[in-house]
Amino acid sequence: MDPLNHPDSPPGPAGEPSASGTADSGTSPEPRTPPGRKAPGALPGGAETDPAGEPAREPGTGDAHSADVSRADAGPPATTVGRLAATVERLRREVRAAQAEADGRALVELAKGILVERLGCGPAQAARQLTELAEQARVTPLAFAVEVINQAARDRLSDVTGAFLAVANGTDAPEGEASGAEATSAVQLREAESGALAASDAQAVADSLLQHALAPLGAVAVAVWAARSDGSLTLAGSAGFTPAESGRWRYVPPGVVTVARNCLTERAGQWIGSLSRTGLPSIGQHHHPDGGRAALPAGTGGRVNGVLEIVWPGPQPQQTPQIVRQVEALAELCAHTLESYALTHGADAVHEPRVLPDATELVALADGLHDPALVLVPHLDRGQLVDFRIHHVNSQFLDPAGRPRGLVSGALLLEAYPMAAGESELFNRVERVYATGEPFRAERINLTALVDEVQLAAVADISVSRHGNSVLLIWRIEDETARLASLLQHAQRMGRIGGFEENLLTGEITWNGQLFSLYGRSTSSPPVPLEELPLHAHPDDAVAIGRFLRTVLHHRRPASAAFRLQRPDEVTRHIRVVAEPVLDADGGLFVVRGAYQDISAQHWTEVALAATRDQLAHTEQQATERNRLTLQLQHAIMPPTQAPLQAPGLDVAVRYRPAETEQLVGGDWYDAVVLPSGLVLVCVGDVAGHGIEAATSMVVLRNALRGLAVTGAGPGQLLSWLNIVAHHLTGAVTATAVCGLYDPGPRTLRWARAGHLPPVLVRGPEAVALPLLKGMLLGAVPEARYEEDEVQLAEDDTLLMYTDGLIERRDRSVEESLAHLLDTARTAPAKLDQKLDRLLTYSRSDTDDDTCIVGIRVS
Numbered sequence: 001m002d003p004l005n006h007p008d009s010p011p012g013p014a015g016e017p018s019a020s021g022t023a024d025s026g027t028s029p030e031p032r033t034p035p036g037r038k039a040p041g042a043l044p045g046g047a048e049t050d051p052a053g054e055p056a057r058e059p060g061t062g063d064a065h066s067a068d069v070s071r072a073d074a075g076p077p078a079t080t081v082g083r084l085a086a087t088v089e090r091l092r093r094e095v096r097a098a099q100a101e102a103d104g105r106a107l108v109e110l111a112k113g114i115l116v117e118r119l120g121c122g123p124a125q126a127a128r129q130l131t132e133l134a135e136q137a138r139v140t141p142l143a144f145a146v147e148v149i150n151q152a153a154r155d156r157l158s159d160v161t162g163a164f165l166a167v168a169n170g171t172d173a174p175e176g177e178a179s180g181a182e183a184t185s186a187v188q189l190r191e192a193e194s195g196a197l198a199a200s201d202a203q204a205v206a207d208s209l210l211q212h213a214l215a216p217l218g219a220v221a222v223a224v225w226a227a228r229s230d231g232s233l234t235l236a237g238s239a240g241f242t243p244a245e246s247g248r249w250r251y252v253p254p255g256v257v258t259v260a261r262n263c264l265t266e267r268a269g270q271w272i273g274s275l276s277r278t279g280l281p282s283i284g285q286h287h288h289p290d291g292g293r294a295a296l297p298a299g300t301g302g303r304v305n306g307v308l309e310i311v312w313p314g315p316q317p318q319q320t321p322q323i324v325r326q327v328e329a330l331a332e333l334c335a336h337t338l339e340s341y342a343l344t345h346g347a348d349a350v351h352e353p354r355v356l357p358d359a360t361e362l363v364a365l366a367d368g369l370h371d372p373a374l375v376l377v378p379h380l381d382r383g384q385l386v387d388f389r390i391h392h393v394n395s396q397f398l399d400p401a402g403r404p405r406g407l408v409s410g411a412l413l414l415e416a417y418p419m420a421a422g423e424s425e426l427f428n429r430v431e432r433v434y435a436t437g438e439p440f441r442a443e444r445i446n447l448t449a450l451v452d453e454v455q456l457a458a459v460a461d462i463s464v465s466r467h468g469n470s471v472l473l474i475w476r477i478e479d480e481t482a483r484l485a486s487l488l489q490h491a492q493r494m495g496r497i498g499g500f501e502e503n504l505l506t507g508e509i510t511w512n513g514q515l516f517s518l519y520g521r522s523t524s525s526p527p528v529p530l531e532e533l534p535l536h537a538h539p540d541d542a543v544a545i546g547r548f549l550r551t552v553l554h555h556r557r558p559a560s561a562a563f564r565l566q567r568p569d570e571v572t573r574h575i576r577v578v579a580e581p582v583l584d585a586d587g588g589l590f591v592v593r594g595a596y597q598d599i600s601a602q603h604w605t606e607v608a609l610a611a612t613r614d615q616l617a618h619t620e621q622q623a624t625e626r627n628r629l630t631l632q633l634q635h636a637i638m639p640p641t642q643a644p645l646q647a648p649g650l651d652v653a654v655r656y657r658p659a660e661t662e663q664l665v666g667g668d669w670y671d672a673v674v675l676p677s678g679l680v681l682v683c684v685g686d687v688a689g690h691g692i693e694a695a696t697s698m699v700v701l702r703n704a705l706r707g708l709a710v711t712g713a714g715p716g717q718l719l720s721w722l723n724i725v726a727h728h729l730t731g732a733v734t735a736t737a738v739c740g741l742y743d744p745g746p747r748t749l750r751w752a753r754a755g756h757l758p759p760v761l762v763r764g765p766e767a768v769a770l771p772l773l774k775g776m777l778l779g780a781v782p783e784a785r786y787e788e789d790e791v792q793l794a795e796d797d798t799l800l801m802y803t804d805g806l807i808e809r810r811d812r813s814v815e816e817s818l819a820h821l822l823d824t825a826r827t828a829p830a831k832l833d834q835k836l837d838r839l840l841t842y843s844r845s846d847t848d849d850d851t852c853i854v855g856i857r858v859s
Helices: 064-074 080-119 123-137 141-153 156-169 180-198 202-217 243-248 259-266 321-344 359-367 426-436 480-495 513-519 530-536 539-554 600-637 692-709 715-729 814-826 832-841
Strands: 221-227 233-239 270-272 293-300 303-311 373-381 384-393 440-451 454-467 470-477 497-503 509-511 559-566 572-583 589-598 645-647 650-657 667-674 680-687 735-743 748-754 760-763 766-769 788-792 798-802 851-858
Touching (some): 202 321, 221 259, 233 303, 259 293, 303 321, 359 373, 359 384, 359 454, 426 440, 509 513, 513 589, 530 539, 539 559, 572 600, 650 832, 680 798, 715 735, 735 798
Antiparallel strands (some): 221 233, 221 303, 454 470, 645 650, 680 735
16 A cells, blocks of 8 residues: 555655655655665665666666766756756656556556456446455555456466465565565476476477476476377477487387376376386486386366476485475476477377367267267366266267257266266266377166156167367167067077967967977978977877976976977977966966977987996996006016015115006016025116006016026126017017126125116215116117126125116206215115115105115125
8 A cells, every 4th residue: 555645644844754754855765674685676786676677777887877867866967968867867757657657557457357257247347346446455446456467367386386485485474575595486486387388399398397497396307298099108398318218218109007107097196206116117217217206197177188207316205295286287387288299299199180170070970970979078167177068969869868869969968967977987987088088998888867866777888089179979778678689589599499388268379480490390380289299299208298298287387398309301309398387367377388498419419428438437447457457467576565585694675666656557677586506686677668568578577587597697698688588579678677696705796787777886974876887778689798897895885776766857867866866875774674765755756657676785
């Protein structure tokens, strides 16, 4: 309020300031400035501004004219130049006053226009209202007009800036007395806003936002993403990234999950403390892997045009609400530029039209569809999307509630279909498509319309897509009755079922087409009554049909029967009939309805299955008997345990472990016997293959070796003779074997091998495998020679002979398995029986083969 114009301001004595702070001369006094604060209009560095807002020169600076003007203000002009300078200064003040008066009138007229728009009145009434409100507020009309304009022009960035600066300052500063830091931040935000609005493209927007608003918050980079209708993202602008990084992230295909993608999908801000913790890829991740991220949807009016992504160099704590609101306001500034970007860059994007269609073009498109379609346009309230208005309905439109098209066209979507916001979530789907541009399609969505407070439901297939600033909603309502009838016909056809209904009072019989086909009759022939059913059935089924008819017609209970139908084309079909009686109000029978089903395929399948089951049972019995005999033969010759062998100075123990699977009866064999010469024969062998053939071949080789050993020949000669037996006398069977002759006197062992694993000698804490002697497996060639070796044994030595079932594995080599056997043998107990049991227990074999172990311990 201007104290000079106040009627209650008393004039002071002549030449002294009055109560209002002015002198009698009428000139304006110097405003009082509190200590430590610059006068209004002061600029940094001590410069001041004149009433027009232009900087004034400091005292003692400038040219001669300025000095003369200062002296002219102090007293009468002393020279002609001083008078001219004073005149120029007076004219300048008059010009500035005239400009200020014109600006004031323009501001008052602008305030009047705002009141006309808000109050809905005329210009004269708005002028009176402005004057009355100014008088009530006890301010001048100009000051009140400025307040009206400021309130009308107040945008979101103003609110965010005010709240942020108040919290950042920590005090409630008096109005009009902002601190230097607050002024700097406000200027930065306003500069960012001005740069974004004046920018020609998204790249300039990104540069302005980073320079003026985000860099003061510690951010080092910013990316502006444009959202496409196909779900892809395009880097419309970026700042703070290298050109190579921006080039790599120029396009993000649909379906790639990034920080910006999550923001677009959820339509909510993503505030990430550290990018590395999320595992999400994003632009700049190689330079700032642990940096904080913020991704904000950039959109207005419910439509998301893109994403604003901000990068900090290091991990970030949770941001304050003021910072969040500030960044959200900056994201909103990007939305306008992204709209222009979609129009100008559509030709360079994938599947993006250069000119987005308007509602008129979409109406023409909807009218050309054969399905019901709605054209929806957004309905905004104070800039926020609250609903969609049904702009147009095409000629194929069918309302679920049966309402005419004119009653639906022009209404709001939630008004016409309030249940769309409920269980079906139709409104949410439409809103999401409008916001993100990603189309939505679904089948069998429940649509519910509310007519006269009655819910009418329908099932429809839905398709929603965005076209420019409009949304096209297509639905195809299913005819449930026709669909179920068609479904029933297909079920009857595939199940070979025919239905009937017979009215016993009128004699009317109704058959469907499938029943005529089952009977082999044309649709023009009369249906067959139930009582005549025995005439069309096999004579042997008369009893079953008679029982069925008595139950339905006499006892009036549902019944079923299976019979053989003899058709006119001399084809017999196996049929199952099911019927139920329908009683009237008095309990009398008047209708019988039911169905026939052709079960011929099922019948013959059951017959075939029964025959197959009998054959399988016979085969299984034969196989079981064969395996039982094989096992008996094997166990009779090779028992799992054997009585200890009585030999002087020698302990002999054997272990035999059959295969875990009975079908894999193997040919492993062993033998330990004292020969007439006093020598001890010890041997193990493995016949190739499984089954009865392998078991019988094992018996032949074992007995043959026993007989040949009586001749007193050495182990090499014995294996040569056994090779001839295997090749000529057993049907070309092949086998491996190791044969040894132990002499108790000198404690020596002569041994030879035929393709078998070498024996293992355990002496004290050491266990070693004997050297690999030359020797081919038995039965491979007609004649073969076998190398012999002699081992000198000592007291407490243990010699192990075994078959490959003890160590063989599918995933390891023989050398690795043999090394594991040696490790186990070193740590095995000293007693021979316990040592063999431990070797069987800790065997790592996985081939499910037989296993034989012969252990010799010198005592």
